[in-house]
């Protein structure tokens with residue numbers, strides 16, 4: 001056995017100035033790479049806004065929507081069924097889930113299933129995800145829609161409601177995604193959608209905790225999307241985070257919004273816009289589209305300028321005034 005000779009590498013000695021110059025050179029090189037790779041993507045995205053690509057087909061696929069017993073979830077379930085998908089309706093209110101199922105099956109051959117699940121309960125979600133794969137089969141698109149909407153200033157919000165809202169709006173999204181993600185990774189396909197809100201990118205003074213919960217959803221979806229890309233699943237498992245403006249889903253919401261600066265969205269219009277965004281595999285879907293651009297643009301400015309935009313353009317101070 002020959003003896004092993006260990007040679008210690010002498011670090012190349014460079015002058016501090018040379019080190020700095022090398023660092024700057026590498027950084028400039030990386031910036032050039034970003035421009036070369038990024039500009040074509042920007043151009044393609046701009047063209048796609050004007051000429052959308054062909055939507056992906058979801059005929060015969062299974063779409064699971066939480067909180068689809070009522071409101072936006074129910075409207076999205078109809079929209080998916082119209083496009084030939086089978087739907088799984090999940091709600092804490094089983095009667096409402098069953099009603100949605102009956103409505104969907106009335107004039108269509110679509111399969112629809114109703115389940116009672118409280119998405120904020122880790123144990124219920126875990127048991128449900130195993131069960132649904134046995135009874136219904138794999139889920140192609142998961143839509144985390146179940147959520148609590150409430151308008152309160154922080155000092156008026158009740159502790160129980162705050163806990164419940166964070167449990168449903170944040171943990172509910174995490175538990176459902178965590179359990180379905182495992183199955184989607186095994187199948188090497190899937191699409192995870194979470195319904196956040198414009199209040200998840202634009203802090204809403206009338207609903208401090210709600211806005212907090214929706215910012216968490218945006219953060220979660222952004223991190224998840226990057227996690228999947230980093231792990232090499234980015235082209236197999238898509239993600240979409242949805243940020244809609246106010247929707248006329250419930251009377252208490254429309255009653256509260258006495259003077260919104262812009263018209264409240266209809267539930268059907270919003271559901272259609274969201275489904276179209278999902279079928280285009282859009283990572284962020286804002287309804288209406290230009291509100292997302294408006295929020296991003298205003299965030300380029302100092303806080304005081306953003307406040308002036310809030311006061312003169314959004315007029316949020318009069319949202320609830322008679």
Ligand SMILES: NC(=O)c1ccc[n+]([C@@H]2O[C@H](COP(=O)([O-])OP(=O)(O)OC[C@H]3O[C@@H](n4cnc5c(N)ncnc54)[C@H](O)[C@@H]3O)[C@@H](O)[C@H]2O)c1
Pocket residue numbers: 066067068069070071072073090091092093096117118119120145146147148149168172195196197198243244245246247248249250253
């Ligand atoms: N309505 C709006 O103005 C508006 C605007 C932006 C975003 N959103 C978001 O859209 C989603 C749907 O809102 P909506 O207005 O249709 O509400 P909704 O109250 O009409 O419907 C919510 C449904 O979720 C169900 N649900 C509540 N807690 C649940 C739980 N723990 N487990 C399972 N199901 C549960 C309810 O039973 C109900 O059927 C929410 O995430 C909401 O934050 C709403």
